[in-house]
Amino acid sequence: MPAPKQRKIAVMGYRSVGKSSLTIQFIEGQFVDSYDPTIENTFTKTVRVNSQDYEIKLMDTAGLDEYSLFPSQYSIDVHGYVLVYSITSQKSFGVVKALYDKLLDITGKVQVPVVLVGNKTDLHLERQVSSNEGKKLADEWNAIFIETSAKENVSVSDVFHALLTEIEKANGNAGTLLLLG
Numbered sequence: 001m002p003a004p005k006q007r008k009i010a011v012m013g014y015r016s017v018g019k020s021s022l023t024i025q026f027i028e029g030q031f032v033d034s035y036d037p038t039i040e041n042t043f044t045k046t047v048r049v050n051s052q053d054y055e056i057k058l059m060d061t062a063g064l065d066e067y068s069l070f071p072s073q074y075s076i077d078v079h080g081y082v083l084v085y086s087i088t089s090q091k092s093f094g095v096v097k098a099l100y101d102k103l104l105d106i107t108g109k110v111q112v113p114v115v116l117v118g119n120k121t122d123l124h125l126e127r128q129v130s131s132n133e134g135k136k137l138a139d140e141w142n143a144i145f146i147e148t149s150a151k152e153n154v155s156v157s158d159v160f161h162a163l164l165t166e167i168e169k170a171n172g173n174a175g176t177l178l179l180l181g
């Protein structure tokens with residue numbers, strides 16, 4: 001069995017989109033229905049994807065807006081990003097667009113492993129951002145798009161598994177994955 005690979009992942013987006021809820025649902029398997037703004041929390045978890053163990057360091061970051069500078073501590077040593085908006089907020093969708101541009105600027109890369117997440121799908125009556133809009137944006141970025149409900153634990157682990165696979169691809173290990181998969 002190969003040794004676990006260390007992977008650092010940052011979860012970013014506008015305030016109150018569910019960054020902490022997604023993180024805690026993934027790490028602890030529970031939903032906490034209270035709003036507590038995050039400054040920064042780091043969690044670790046070991047998961048197995050495609051027969052490989054990963055030791056994930058998950059950074060749940062403070063909410064940003066389109067005017068925020070990209071926090072420099074998340075620009076180095078981070079293997080991949082979960083960019084989260086809420087399907088109930090066009091504003092939060094605008095913020096992930098701005099964040100992505102800043103991310104490319106600050107890393108100086110043309111492509112970075114990213115999963116775009118539209119959270120709060122259980123609030124479908126309040127939907128402001130269609131699935132098509134999300135999909136289209138992710139296609140522009142060449143990124144994966146997943147809609148989730150942290151509350152109902154819909155597709156939450158898919159987000160992190162997909163990102164680990166994207167990080168492998170970026171490292172040129174897609175062939176290995178296919179062989180192991």
Ligand SMILES: Nc1nc2c(ncn2[C@@H]2O[C@H](COP(=O)(O)OP(=O)(O)OP(=O)(O)O)[C@@H](O)[C@H]2O)c(=O)[nH]1
Pocket residue numbers: 014015016017018019020021022032033034035036037038039061062063064119120121122123148149150151152
């Ligand atoms: N209905 C519903 N509510 C959610 C979901 N995810 C998060 N929430 C609620 O949205 C609010 C904000 O959630 P957080 O997880 O704290 O959001 P955050 O993005 O970490 O917020 P900041 O730390 O301020 O940036 C809380 O009241 C959550 O209970 C979801 O999937 N569905």
